[in-house]
Amino acid sequence: MSGGLRSVDEHxxxxxxxxxxxxxxxxxLLDALDLAAAEDVVAPIQLPRFDNSAMDGYAVRQADVATATDESPVKLPVIGEIGAGQSARPVSSLPAGTAAKIMTGAPVPPGADSVVPYEWTDRGAKDVWIAQAPSSGQHLRYAGEDVAVGDLLVEAGTTLGPRHLGLLASLGRASVRVRPRPRVVIVSTGSELREPGAELGDDSIYDGNSFLLAAAARRAGAVPYRVGLIPDEPGALLDALDDQLGRADVVVTSGGISMGDFDVVKEALTPLGSVWFGPVAMQPGKPQGFGTLSPRSGGRAEVAVPFFALPxxxxxxxxxxxTFVRPALRRMMGITPESRRPVTARLTHRVGSPAGRRQFLRGVLTLDSDGVSVAEVEPVGGSGSHLVGDLAASDALIVVLEDVTEIAAGERVTVIRLDQD
Known part of the structure; x- marks a missing residue:
């Protein structure tokens, strides 16, 4: 199906x-990095699991060493040594007037209420001289002080980073439910296209689009599959798409959707009736297509794969x-925000824009003195949709809304940072 002019927001x-x-x-767990959790994770155990020592030193009763100083150290007999991970308790309890050597992470014996670090002692084995008194509870880690059983630690929808995965592993979780990475099939169309490294004819060009889009899909968190070049032949395109739908969660094509005589994507897919082709009020990128594709050969039953036809x-x-594909991929992954967050910057040079279209100009950002905040943005190159060199030199998009035809130098403009969410 085809339609009239859509706004960017409508599309x-x-x-x-x-x-x-x-x-x-x-x-x-490691496969879940940067994916969105699809479950709430509640703590099944407490952390720490038991009272343990935060230092290498001696477990004591604070009252027994309260008077210890460099000038008047306290001497205590050492009744045992406690290491981390020992299956049996070498010191089942700590009687008054004694000390037990203890390692970091080892369980504190009943009766002990503080730990004296090695640095405050003579590190004695049979007896220990203590020259400084800890406060009650000092250098102890108490059971459950970090995480209690039943605490909600990860909410569904959370994008899992290294710190989340470390926490889940500490809770004994070896796996987690997530939204997977979409598999994105990338197809470039055009009889003039050649693979990079191949010999060019007088009227042929190298295919950069499939690499550009595959890299963008990977950066968005998806798994891209770059398909070989498709000539301007409807049958060849339909065969290629039918072959690829078995492994695709999304299909993206570039080319073949404008108003020319050899616009193969529109010619091949319009008769299917499941893809909208039409103009969107933006510059560049006016011709667009979106819909669904299903295998003609009856491959996967009742599967309708989202399909994007890009210029x-x-x-x-x-x-x-x-503008369109990346937000959809992030929605499929359950990741928010789906679109990049806009910021504002001071424009260095005047720009013009056609009325009625949302224009996306390439720009280069200058950061503020803090090295984080955006200070100003300088337009790069012209508005031509073929200027890939200017695109590579830019790190931002300057957004000029539909009802704005001119922005003066020094005014603040909306900017989309291309390398940040």
């Missing part, structure tokens, strides 16, 4: 409305991916 809303999170699955010019393809 994104249509995409996100049709996009649902992927079914959750259980994965080993063929590299800047248009990349901006379309950032």
């Amino acid at each position: 994104l809303d249509a995409i996100l409305t049709a996009t649902t999170p992927l079914p959750a699955l259980q994965v080993p 063929g010019n590299p800047v248009s393809a990349y901006l379309s991916f950032e």
Whole structure:
């Protein structure tokens, strides 16, 4: 099906409305890095599991050493040594007037209420001289002071980082339920395209789009599959798509959706009736397509794979991916925010924009003196959708809204940082 002019927000809303999170699955902890938890994780045990020593030293009763000083040290008999991980308790309890040598992480024997670090003693084996008194409870880690049984530690939807995974492992979890990474099939169309490294003819060009989009998909957290180049032949495209749908959660094509005589994607897929093709009020990236594809050969039963048809010019393809595909991938992964958070910056040079279109200009950011906050943004190159060199030189998009036709130098503008969420 085809339609009239859509706004950027309308097209994104249509995409996100049709996009649902992927079914959750259980994965080993390290495979869950940067994925969204699909379950609440509640502590099954307490942390620490038992009272233990925070220092290498001597477990004592504080009252027995309260008067210890360098000038008047206290001498206590050492009744045993306690190491971490010992299956049997070498010191079942600590009688008054005694000390037990203890290692960091070892369980504190009943009766002891503080630990004297080695540095405050003569490190005696049979008897120990203590020259400084700890306060009651000093250098002890109490059972459950960090995590109590039943504490909610990870909420569903949390993007799991190294610290979360370390916590889960400390709780005895070897795996966790997450939303998986979408498998994204990337297809470049065009009889003029050649693989990088191949010999070029007079009218051929290297395919950069599939590498650009595959890298962008990987950066978004997906698993990209770059498919070989497809000529401007509808049958070849349909065969390739049918072959790839078995491993795809998403299919992305570039090229073949404008108004030309050889726009193979639109020609091949319009008769299916499941893909919308039409203009979106943006520059660059006006021609867009979105819908679903199902295997013609009856492969996976009742599967409708989200399909994005992006323009063929590299800047248009990349901006379309950032604006439409990346948010959909993050929704499939259960990760928020789905779109990059905009910031504002001072514009270094005047820019113009056509009325009625949201323009995305490439820019280079200058950070404030704190090295974190954005201070200003300088437009890079022109507005042409073929200027891939300018795209590579940029690290931000300057967003000019539909009702704005000019922004003067020095004004604050909305900016999307391309290397940060």
